[in-house]
Amino acid sequence: MAQIVLAYCASHAPMMAAARDSAPEDQRDRFFGALDRIRQEARERGVQACVVLSNEHFTNFFLENFPQICIGLGERNWGPTEPWLEIAKAWIPGHPALGEHITRRTIAAGFDPAFSHLLELDHGVMTVYHELDPSMLLPMVPIVQNCAVAPLMPVRRWYAFGKALGEAVRSFPEPLRVAVVGAGGLSHHVGTPTVGDIDEEFDRWFLDRLEQGRIEELLDLTDAEIELAGNGAHEIRSWLTVAGAAAPGTARTLAYEPVYPWITGMAVSRFVTAGVS
Amino acid sequence: MTTYELNRCVYDFMRAGELGTGEVAPFEAARYDLTDVERRAFEEPDIAALYRMGLHPVLLNGFCRAVGYTRDGYRKLLEPLADAGTGKAPWRH
Numbered sequence: 001m002a003q004i005v006l007a008y009c010a011s012h013a014p015m016m017a018a019a020r021d022s023a024p025e026d027q028r029d030r031f032f033g034a035l036d037r038i039r040q041e042a043r044e045r046g047v048q049a050c051v052v053l054s055n056e057h058f059t060n061f062f063l064e065n066f067p068q069i070c071i072g073l074g075e076r077n078w079g080p081t082e083p084w085l086e087i088a089k090a091w092i093p094g095h096p097a098l099g100e101h102i103t104r105r106t107i108a109a110g111f112d113p114a115f116s117h118l119l120e121l122d123h124g125v126m127t128v129y130h131e132l133d134p135s136m137l138l139p140m141v142p143i144v145q146n147c148a149v150a151p152l153m154p155v156r157r158w159y160a161f162g163k164a165l166g167e168a169v170r171s172f173p174e175p176l177r178v179a180v181v182g183a184g185g186l187s188h189h190v191g192t193p194t195v196g197d198i199d200e201e202f203d204r205w206f207l208d209r210l211e212q213g214r215i216e217e218l219l220d221l222t223d224a225e226i227e228l229a230g231n232g233a234h235e236i237r238s239w240l241t242v243a244g245a246a247a248p249g250t251a252r253t254l255a256y257e258p259v260y261p262w263i264t265g266m267a268v269s270r271f272v273t274a275g276v277s
Numbered sequence: 278m279t280t281y282e283l284n285r286c287v288y289d290f291m292r293a294g295e296l297g298t299g300e301v302a303p304f305e306a307a308r309y310d311l312t313d314v315e316r317r318a319f320e321e322p323d324i325a326a327l328y329r330m331g332l333h334p335v336l337l338n339g340f341c342r343a344v345g346y347t348r349d350g351y352r353k354l355l356e357p358l359a360d361a362g363t364g365k366a367p368w369r370h
Binding site: 199 | 281284285288328332333334335336337338339341348349351352355356357358359360364365366367368369
């Protein structure tokens with residue numbers, strides 16, 4: 001059976017790739033240092049495939065049809081979409097068998113994910129994936145989430161989906177060592193009069209609760225409350241999905257930096273996964 | 278004429294810039310069912326008007342980038358429209 005040998009989340013501000021040096025050096029060093037550590041751990045744990053969850057930024061879907069969940073089943077997916085992102089465009093290998101298994105198992109668990117045999121991967125996935133594997137050869141099952149276009153799936157249901165996702169990965173009948181990755185958040189404001197604001201209080205409160213295992217307090221958050229930390233803060237859905245997949249493992253914050261030039265509370269947290277600390 | 282048409286127009290404009298290579302045909306807003314006010318807001322562009330008309334913030338952010346506004350630049354245009362978020366948040370003491 002497959003194992004989740006690594007579960008972590010990281011913010012995915014596009015400027016981390018497109019304008020890396022615009023961040024203060026000390027903040028940059030701490031944030032990328034945490035991602036370097038994750039990359040090293042992925043090597044040590046022999047990660048063979050990854051599942052990466054991220055917000056849909058009108059890259060694959062528009063208002064005619066906007067799924068809450070879309071699982072990538074393709075043999076390959078393409079990215080990054082943005083021509084200005086300092087990441088080479090590439091075909092990213094998929095893992096169709098794992099993707100289809102996740103789709104079937106999460107449907108059996110009561111969810112109704114859409115699926116796609118060809119996804120475009122924007123900064124949401126590509127920034128974090130590229131830090132995990134700069135060669136971009138690690139097979140990936142992308143899962144696109146609606147964190148931006150109301151009405152949104154409640155955070156509590158995303159956590160439940162995460163649990164179903166974790167069970168699906170662990171029931172995949174091959175000895176595959178899998179990383180489950182959430183990419184997005186924390187607080188940020190995009191396309192609003194408050195663009196550029198970061199709610200450090202929210203970010204630290206959120207990270208503390210993940211560390212302390214006080215997940216229920218996070219699952220009770222309403223969309224109106226989350227919006228107070230910025231419309232981009234709805235991307236905590238990616239984090240809570242990974243929290244579900246790693247449950248009952250709690251998180252450890254490896255870095256938190258409110259990077260104002262990147263207009264985002266930038267964090268990296270790793271979850272304790274069964275049998276692997 | 279509808280919020281959808283306005284959003285669709287801006288989305289198509291942005292995607293044309295992202296995906297286009299070589300010669301790109303001029304973008305024709307006339308293809309969209311927009312009111313004169315909406316079309317003018319798109320063509321000028323009038324960022325504050327587009328925000329007021331319901332352009333999705335993710336699209337507005339990308340549109341501003343595509344037409345040359347910095348984030349600080351478009352923030353100044355939108356600040357008069359700010360709706361103070363005064364709700365009670367669990368993390369605010």
